[in-house]
Amino acid sequence: xxxxxxxxxxxxxxxxxxxxxxxxxxxxxxxxxxxxxxxxxxxxxxxxxxxxxxxxxxxxxxxxxxxxxxxxxxxxxxxxxxxxxxxxxxxxxxxxxxxxxxxxxxxxxxxxxxxxxxxxxxxxxxxxxxxxxxxxxxxxxxxxxxxxxxxxxxxxxxxxxxxxxxxxxxxxxxxxxxxxxxxxxxxxxxxxxxxxxxxxxxxxxxxxxxxxxxxxxxxxxxxxxxxxxxxxxxxxxxxxxxxxxxxxxxxxxxxxxxxxxxxx
Amino acid sequence: xxxxxxxxxxxxxxxxxxxxxxxxxxxxxxxxxxxxxxxxxxxxxxxxxxxxxxxxxxxxxxxxxxxxxxxxxxxxxxxxxxxxxxxxxxxxxxxxxxxxxxxxxxxxxxxxxxxxxxxxxxxxxxxxxxxxxxxxxxxxxxxxxxxxxxxxxxxxxxxxxxxxxxxxxxxxxxxxxxxxxxxxxxxxxxxxxxxxxxxxxxxxxxxxxxxxxxxxxxxxxxxxxxxxxxxxxxxxxxxxxxxxxxxxxxxxxxxxxxxxxxxxxxxxxxxxxxxxxxxxxxxxxxxxxxxxxxxxxxxxxxxxxxxxxxxxxxxxxxxxxxxxxxxxxxxxxxxxxxxxxxxxxxxxxxxxxxxxxxxxxxxxxxxxxxxxxxxxxxxxxxxxxxxxxxxxxxxxxxxxxxxxxxxxxxxxxxxxxxxxxxxxxxxxxxxxx
Numbered sequence: 248x249x250x251x252x253x254x255x256x257x258x259x260x261x262x263x264x265x266x267x268x269x270x271x272x273x274x275x276x277x278x279x280x281x282x283x284x285x286x287x288x289x290x291x292x293x294x295x296x297x298x299x300x301x302x303x304x305x306x307x308x309x310x311x312x313x314x315x316x317x318x319x320x321x322x323x324x325x326x327x328x329x330x331x332x333x334x335x336x337x338x339x340x341x342x343x344x345x346x347x348x349x350x351x352x353x354x355x356x357x358x359x360x361x362x363x364x365x366x367x368x369x370x371x372x373x374x375x376x377x378x379x380x381x382x383x384x385x386x387x388x389x390x391x392x393x394x395x396x397x398x399x400x401x402x403x404x405x406x407x408x409x410x411x412x413x414x415x416x417x418x419x420x421x422x423x424x425x426x427x428x429x430x431x432x433x434x435x436x437x438x439x440x441x442x443x444x445x446x447x448x449x450x451x452x453x454x455x456x457x458x459x460x461x462x463x464x465x466x467x468x469x470x471x472x473x474x475x476x477x478x479x480x481x482x483x484x485x486x487x488x489x490x491x492x493x494x495x496x497x498x499x500x501x502x503x504x505x506x507x508x509x510x511x
Numbered sequence: 512x513x514x515x516x517x518x519x520x521x522x523x524x525x526x527x528x529x530x531x532x533x534x535x536x537x538x539x540x541x542x543x544x545x546x547x548x549x550x551x552x553x554x555x556x557x558x559x560x561x562x563x564x565x566x567x568x569x570x571x572x573x574x575x576x577x578x579x580x581x582x583x584x585x586x587x588x589x590x591x592x593x594x595x596x597x598x599x600x601x602x603x604x605x606x607x608x609x610x611x612x613x614x615x616x617x618x619x620x621x622x623x624x625x626x627x628x629x630x631x632x633x634x635x636x637x638x639x640x641x642x643x644x645x646x647x648x649x650x651x652x653x654x655x656x657x658x659x660x661x662x663x664x665x666x667x668x669x670x671x672x673x674x675x676x677x678x679x680x681x682x683x684x685x686x687x688x689x690x691x692x693x694x695x696x697x698x699x700x701x702x703x704x705x706x707x708x709x710x711x712x713x714x715x716x717x718x719x720x721x722x723x724x725x726x727x728x729x730x731x732x733x734x735x736x737x738x739x740x741x742x743x744x745x746x747x748x749x750x751x752x753x754x755x756x757x758x759x760x761x762x763x764x765x766x767x768x769x770x771x772x773x774x775x776x777x778x779x780x781x782x783x784x785x786x787x788x789x790x791x792x793x794x795x796x797x798x799x800x801x802x803x804x805x806x807x808x809x810x811x812x813x814x815x816x817x818x819x820x821x822x823x824x825x826x827x828x829x830x831x832x833x834x835x836x837x838x839x840x841x842x843x844x845x846x847x848x849x850x851x852x853x854x855x856x857x858x859x860x861x862x863x864x865x866x867x868x869x870x871x872x873x874x875x876x877x878x879x880x881x882x883x884x885x886x887x888x889x890x891x892x893x894x895x896x897x898x899x900x901x902x903x904x905x906x907x908x909x910x911x912x913x914x915x916x917x918x919x920x921x922x923x924x925x926x927x928x929x930x931x932x933x934x935x936x937x938x939x940x941x942x943x944x
Contacts, residue, residue: 260550263928264575264668270619271667273654280636291623292634293919310550340572343557352556357766358759365551386575386668444665448672449680453568455669479874483561487569 252301252400255287257321259307259314260341260369264386265332266290266306272389279393282400298324302399304392308334308369310341315375322376327399330372331392333385333488337457340385341369342491371491380405384440385455385488391440408439411459412452415443424451431471431484436462436494453487458494468498478506531918532762533901534941540905543897545890545922547763558880563589563849563871564675570867570882571669576619576928579612579660580860581882582673583734584867589675591854592871593847600839601677602734608663608673609733609858610830614656614697615667616861617781617823620926621708622649625816628920629711645707648700652823655693659830662686677844684838694831701827702799705820709803714917716903717810718896721770722783723888725859731791731825732784732859739787740770740777742808748857751866757883768888776891779863780925781818782809793832796825812896813924819861849875860885862926886927893925 256266270276270291286296303325309315322328330336338345344352349367353360372378382395391407398405412434416423424430424446432451434443438459445452458464464485471481485499534542554573558566566585571578583605590597597605622645623635632638639646657667662682664670672678725732725748726739737745738754746754757766758774770777785792785800786808792800800821809818855868863885870878900921904914 260552262572262575264572264578267575267668270623271657273650273657276650277636277639285636292636293627294633294637310552314550340554340557340569341552344553347556349553352553353551355556355559356551356553359761362759362761363551365553385572386666441666445671448665450671450674480562483565487565488572 251284253286254283255300255303257305260310261307261334268389275393300325303328305330305335308338310369327379329380331382332387335372336381337489338369338371338491340488383456410439412437412443416446421447429474431476436464455488457489457492462494464494464498478502532939540902544762545894547765555880558877563875567673577860578669580865583858584856584865586675587856588854588867588869592852595847600841607833610826611656611659613826613861617819618653655697681843687838691834698827701824708816708820713813720778722786723777724784734858765887767890776895778892779885779888782815785818793828795828815924
């Protein structure tokens with residue numbers, strides 16, 4: 248029998264929710280441990296083994312120079328590097344600093360800002376090192392994570408669907424909240440993975456899995472404006488956990504510029 | 512010095528990784544510092560200017576382990592600012608949601624994070640080789656907590672159903688009813704788990720604590736009530752900031768809370784709650800506390816795992832009671848009109864009191880936010896404990912790896928934000944010249 252692949256879990260700036268997903272896969276956890284060796288997983292074990300690793304699962308975004316260096320070292324240690332979650336794939340909620348003044352923000356939060364070391368940016372992992380696979384979501388789906396780990400353990404590329412949340416709503420039989428209630432819902436441009444839960448709970452999708460490939464955000468935003476939603480609500484809707492994902496970022500900035508232009 | 516990995520939690524402005532520095536002079540401890548170097552995320556700043564409805568979804572992202580606590584403190588504080596009165600049915604469902612989070616968090620910490628320490632195991636998975644039934648039972652207890660969160664909140668991590676004014680939707684009756692047998696099993700299993708952890712070999716170490724927790728109106732604390740400071744003082748939540756303040760220290764990106772006016776450390780979390788609110792435990796949990804002879808007040812931080820075990824019973828007992836009362840009726844959400852104002856609230860996250868304070872404008876936007884998580888509040892007390900512990904250990908041993916391991920376990924007993932924390936503390940020794 249060949250050796251089990253060695254897996255490391257690393258965390259940068261984030262809430263820990265995505266690595267917790269692995270521990271939340273209670274029924275699959277022991278089975279996963281049989282297929283792979285969790286060689287370095289600080290959340291679960293004090294036995295932290297050094298690299299190299301076959302797979303590094305990376306949670307969190309890069310907000311300090313020290314972390315950028317730590318990430319580069321991890322990349323050198325890992326055969327495959329997989330990002331898990333919105334922070335790692337698009338910068339996370341902390342990427343909102345791109346539209347603020349980080350110096351002023353630090354001053355607003357800390358009495359002695361000089362003690363605080365943070366970059367003006369919160370960047371995804373792929374801006375720093377080569378990423379082999381990206382797993383979306385805020386948080387990720389435990390089921391998708393197990394699929395990815397299993398595939399990599401078997402030496403094949405993971406295959407996950409990339410259609411929109413809309414399709415899952417249809418499959419669930421959820422009445423469309425845009426059509427029926429005029430709700431601003433990012434489902435049409437958001438990648439599947441969550442199970443289309445928000446519309447099933449009578450609210451619009453807020454895009455926690457980020458934009459799907461070939462999302463036509465512009466047309467969707469135009470439609471929401473025709474339904475009476477203003478930029479004051481649509482900009483925050485596009486700017487949350489995947490605010491820095493290019494499609495969401497572009498539309499939020501276009502809306503903001505149009506609103507500013509209209510006001511002046 | 513070898514790297515000993517312990518963990519230190521930190522929440523709102525930071526979250527995750529920490530380290531411990533013990534500073535020695537002539538072999539005697541000069542200082543112990545809990546250094547939290549998790550990069551700041553600046554939530555209180557990024558919330559400004561956003562629609563107030565965003566607060567529960569965004570503050571949930573402060574912590575993947577206790578998102579419900581953030582959602583609950585946020586909605587209560589904003590409802591105070593807006594003058595919204597929630598219905599008893601909404602209140603009942605919020606307590607149920609909180610039960611799910613306590614169950615999931617306490618079962619995880621008890622079985623996978625802290626229990627291995629008492630048996631020199633590196634992980635819950637390793638512990639499972641020695642105690643397969645107990646660890647499997649713990650995972651099952653945790654799983655039902657997650658199922659409850661999924662039923663009410665849509666998903667266990669960062670639930671989506673919580674709204675200012677109530678819930679977006681009531682849960683479906685079929686899913687609600689289907690959980691009842693799991694919780695009947697859980698109430699029994701949680702008692703067995705609590706009896707098990709009560710037999711662990713606890714180090715002999717006691718500290719004086721000033722306990723602080725929400726003091727519910729005639730019930731074990733969750734979502735509302737005044738704030739009890741020790742056994743004889745109670746203040747309204749609105750006066751919290753007159754009695755507590757945050758201080759910044761150079762060695763940590765987490766602010767530390769102190770009691771005013773003396774600037775002293777205090778204790779929040781399961782031990783604080785049970786020390787002050789034991790008589791409000793539900794009958795099964797209260798009887799079990801008596802049966803296992805849980806001392807009151809308990810001054811041994813390692814025994815927080817027993818308090819957590821009792822609270823696991825309490826949460827299963829309360830959840831089962833609410834589930835048996837049936838699915839809620841009436842409107843799931845109270846509507847409101849935005850207005851300028853301020854509001855604050857404190858709730859009990861699994862690891863202690865969580866305080867939020869917001870100011871909103873008349874267009875329904877957040878003007879300011881203040882969030883004080885439990886780990887920030889416990890940080891000073893953890894450092895006090897470490898100083899006392901390391902000082903005492905240095906009298907009997909010079910083996911630094913032994914002392915470091917003991918320190919690591921002491922920190923872990925606080926459950927300082929589970930995921931981020933507990934197995935990630937590097938101990939650095941500095942010999943002063």
